[in-house]
Amino acid sequence: MNKKCREIESLLSAYLENDLPKEELESVSEHLQGCSVCLDKKEKMEEIILRLSELQEEVPFFLKNRLLNIPEMIEKTKPVKLLYFPKWLAAAIGTIILFLNLFYFTNIFPPVHREVHSVVSSIEKIFVKTGGWFEKIKESKELLFFTFFNRKSVEVKENKVSQNLANEKDFVKGGRNG
Amino acid sequence: METAEILARCKNGDQEAWNMMINSYSKSVYNIALNFFAERDIAQDVTQEIFIKIYHNLDKFREEKNFSSWIFTISRNYCIDYWRKNKKYFAHTQELDEKISVGKPTPEENLINESEIDQLRKMISRLDPDLRLILILRDIQDLSYQEIAKKFSVPEGTVKSRINRARLKLAQAFMREGI
Numbered sequence: 001m002n003k004k005c006r007e008i009e010s011l012l013s014a015y016l017e018n019d020l021p022k023e024e025l026e027s028v029s030e031h032l033q034g035c036s037v038c039l040d041k042k043e044k045m046e047e048i049i050l051r052l053s054e055l056q057e058e059v060p061f062f063l064k065n066r067l068l069n070i071p072e073m074i075e076k077t078k079p080v081k082l083l084y085f086p087k088w089l090a091a092a093i094g095t096i097i098l099f100l101n102l103f104y105f106t107n108i109f110p111p112v113h114r115e116v117h118s119v120v121s122s123i124e125k126i127f128v129k130t131g132g133w134f135e136k137i138k139e140s141k142e143l144l145f146f147t148f149f150n151r152k153s154v155e156v157k158e159n160k161v162s163q164n165l166a167n168e169k170d171f172v173k174g175g176r177n178g
Numbered sequence: 179m180e181t182a183e184i185l186a187r188c189k190n191g192d193q194e195a196w197n198m199m200i201n202s203y204s205k206s207v208y209n210i211a212l213n214f215f216a217e218r219d220i221a222q223d224v225t226q227e228i229f230i231k232i233y234h235n236l237d238k239f240r241e242e243k244n245f246s247s248w249i250f251t252i253s254r255n256y257c258i259d260y261w262r263k264n265k266k267y268f269a270h271t272q273e274l275d276e277k278i279s280v281g282k283p284t285p286e287e288n289l290i291n292e293s294e295i296d297q298l299r300k301m302i303s304r305l306d307p308d309l310r311l312i313l314i315l316r317d318i319q320d321l322s323y324q325e326i327a328k329k330f331s332v333p334e335g336t337v338k339s340r341i342n343r344a345r346l347k348l349a350q351a352f353m354r355e356g357i
Contacts, residue, residue: 013342044349051298052317059208063222067200067229071193074233 004031008038012045181245189236200229203246206319207253213314214257215268216296216303228256250315250329258307268303301351305344312337313344 008031014020015028032039059067187195207228212221231252239248261268302310312330315321316337323341327334 009346013345041349044352045345048345048348049317055213055318056209059204066226067204068197070229070233071196
């Protein structure tokens with residue numbers, strides 16, 4: 001491709017759109033008459049411009065519906081707050097629980113740890129003591145029941161035992177005599 | 179209804195105003211996407227994403243700007259970003275130049291027997307992204323050089339030379355392929 005052809009190439013669009021000064025227009029026309037390569041390019045370009053105008057399409061029905069529903073779709077997909085629970089409150093509760101764990105289960109703050117531990121142990125003592133009282137009450141309860149409700153049966157048993165002893169004594173005496 | 183009023187109502191969640199906006203601009207955006215990617219499914223998804231972006235950014239639009247230019251800028255940026263992110267998928271869309279041949283159609287492509295329009299779209303999708311967009315605006319959407327220059331913030335002369343380059347590349351590719 002020579003220099004003239006390159007120059008003509010750069011002017012082809014303007015030539016097709018009639019956007020060139022008269023002198024240049026004539027120069028391009030003259031070149032095209034004598035150069036088949038440039039003429040072919042010019043004709044192809046002309047054909048492409050015509051065909052490009054056919055590429056415009058209507059928006060498909062389903063796409064248009066999707067586009068029209070965008071506001072509704074966005075509103076639906078917005079995260080819904082199920083329960084109003086301020087974040088700062090959740091963070092504060094979480095932090096307090098963490099600090100309590102630190103005081104009790106670790107040795108990071110020993111004095112506090114000891115205090116907490118003594119409180120916990122005293123609570124445990126109270127539980128042990130109260131447990132002991134309950135046991136005592138239970139035992140005494142059993143004694144009371146034994147004394148009040150089982151008195152008769154004890155007496156009968158005692159009588160039976162004394163009778164048996166008397167019978168044995170009589171039997172021994174009879175044997176000696178006999 | 180004026181654009182400013184439509185916008186104000188859209189911001190307040192007015193469905194009727196949104197419908198008007200879709201009716202006015204969806205065709206232009208869809209055709210940019212369709213001719214940029216040369217694939218209908220991608221073009222539809224991209225168009226939807228562009229309008230979702232427009233909906234989310236309505237508050238950011240400044241009234242002293244031209245609304246259609248603003249929509250075009252969003253569409254252009256989104257198309258180029260999408261194309262860059264999925265460059266591997268669009269690997270076949272090598273830039274058209276004299277060294278790279280578009281290649282003869284494979285037997286599968288012959289079976290599909292794509293229409294001339296689809297062939298032309300594929301050729302366009304192999305152009306450099308900016309050349310592609312300028313060509314779409316000028317030859318498909320019939321915008322003036324002045325309007326395109328405004329949208330791209332470049333001199334009119336630059337637009338003219340880019341259009342000429344794009345058309346020339348397409349013409350050369352068609353001649354090589356004997357289409």
